[in-house]
Amino acid sequence: MDSAVMAGLRRLLEPDGWGLLETLPPYSEETAMRLSEGLRSRGVDPDLVAAALTQSRLRGRAASKFGDFASGMLFTQAGLEQATRLSVGAHHARRYVAAGSDLVADLGCGLGGDAMALSALGVPVLAVEADEATAALATVNLRHFPTARVRHADAMSLDLAAEGADAVFADPARRTRGGRRVFDPAAYQPALADLLALRETVPALGLKVAPGIPYSALPRDTGAQWVSVDGDVVEAGLWFGPLAPEGPGRSALVLAGDDAHILTESEKVAGTDAGAPDAPARAGEVRAVGEYLYEPDGAVIRAGLVARSAEDLRAGLVSEGIAYLTGDEFVDTPFATGYRVLDHFVFGLKRLRGYLRERSVGAVAIKKRGTAVEPERLRRQLALKGDGEATIVLTRLAGRQSVLVVEPLT
Template sequence: MEAETARMLLEPETLALIDSMPPYEEIEPLSFGSRLRAQGLDGGLVAAVLTQAELRHKARAKLGEFADGMLFTREGLEQATRLSVAARHARRYAAAGCERVADLTAGLGVDAMTMSALGLPVVAFERDEATALLADHHLRHWRDSVVVHADSMSTVRDVPGVDAIFADPARRTGRGRRHDPRDYSPPLDEVLALRDQFPALGVKVGPGIPHDALPSASHGPVEAQWVSVDGDVVEAGLWCGPLAQREGHAALVIHGDEAHEIAGDPVHGEMGGLGEYLYEPDGAVIRAGLVGPLGDSIGAHLVDPTIAYLTSDSQVSTPFARGYRVLESMPYSTSRLAKALRAREVGRVEIKKRGIDVTPERLRPQLKLRGTEAATVVLTRVAGRHTALLVEPLPR
């Protein structure tokens, strides 16, 4: 988005127009745009207004009703922290006794807003002028928080009163996601180097960050926490100094209004034979390397040393894994699996796979299902052998 477009959106008349629009799912963009142009509105303004209606609609999945009063860029919305997670970020800083936080990469200002709402003044840096204008609009309700259109890395050490850092480095380019922390903008190592002046430092990183890229505890305690929301792994957070609630790895699993956390050292679990029940750990648990500790906590073991499935002969309920009752196990082949499904009159099948080079979309038509029942199939390795499991999901 150009800065000129951002200024146009921030005009009181434009804000009033956006707020008065019907829900986006009720809008037919071509006809609605034609009506606005017939009222004398400039074509560029019409396109910008329709884009905001679309982005507000998409943003509700992350931000709930907060999205209805915000303005967005596509890149900013992609990078924005989910509101439920941003609120937890803010509570860390408040609990650590921080007095003024520098947000090095504010984006649209979601994290800065949640911190400000807890009474924490924020200096929110943003290099992109248009995004900085929108962030300033979002932070207008908090007089002690300011947006600075500047490169934070060259100026933050000189800002008075700052005693804590938050950063959400950009991890996406026109060619896709940046997986190497050295390619973040700003690079992860440069952000972590600020710990010598600001021990209370937190960084939101990609959940696929390699464990060997995590910072050492040479400057104080470090907690690496992976977060999932309703089954999707959305981020990892590196929390340093007083922001660390523990040392080591943790997985935070959020389902609706409930949140559960497991922590420990990323140690490999024990392996054993296939039991009556199969447990599929949450993605945050897997990313954190805590499948072994989870198995210890629920009395389960790995089905294979290289596969993140747990098994036991006991039915347990845990927020950290999806449970299944094992109905049938067989060496995997398409013909053998198809025969087993036909015997059970299965016509609809959910295919889950881990550790086997199979594409469910290609396999499904090869099974030639013709029945009225539904089934769940897990294709994986058990003790090194390719195996097909027919399973029944346990109640959550």
């Protein structure tokens, strides 16, 4: 962690720093400069002002992940980016409660988000973090939970048996020191293989991994679940032993507001190994465009369950390898966004421009999949004028670059 950032955090942990932070109004870019100048004019140390305003800004951003808890927490930018949303952490925690866990070792606890969710459900946690400053922030964030302990240590050096841990949760670092994302599971810190080896000591193992993890990297005994929150894919989790009562396989957890929906491969498909975690995604049937178009949720796509979703929707793919589905009847589902198809034709700039101008369309929402067309560039090229609005989908139909004009359905 940058030395200046560490120095600022230390100041905030002192009584005058914490007091200043607690008196700041909700962060606003429009008023931050004026507020900073006012504090400095009153003699408040400029470095402390900068640290407090940075925390105020991070707390504002953290509200989408931690809700009201964010106003009493401390963050780093990197830690906030990797932190588990509290709503997702609650689903993690319920697995440990259902498994009857007595002590969860949270390895690489970061800012303590998952430890907070576990503690809120009464599960004792030993939260371990290798970075000293981050461990200090986790201690602050977990201060209201007496069943949570934070330890500054190398997570892989922990003697799980000696600590009495009967379950493990690990969130390995997936960014380089420079902030670049790491996609190779062998380059996680700790490496995925090292974390998987913990099953020999503690079978109840849960791991948070990147959503883009290849199926080939998934062990056969894992229950792998991709999670989306309000349409955004936020993580994949690997669950083992009593934490995966549903058994090995891939699933999608779709969270929208207070609602949670899970889609799994219904059964192993005859003649295939589709239900296995490391099996390729089923291809699905291609159909001609029907009256409705469906855009599967990102978690469904990542989990390789597009063909599974198509079965429930009585729909088919618009083209091989394209995750849009089409059918002749509307089926309401939490696993896909539905559209009514108004028209469709082979893509051509001149034809599309004329089509939209004839209908006085001045504002167009552009969705795409399976095409190299850049929406913003296309929008400039269309140069539309008018009071109407339209939604168009750029994709392939039966292998040809095409346009669908659609109407979103609630």
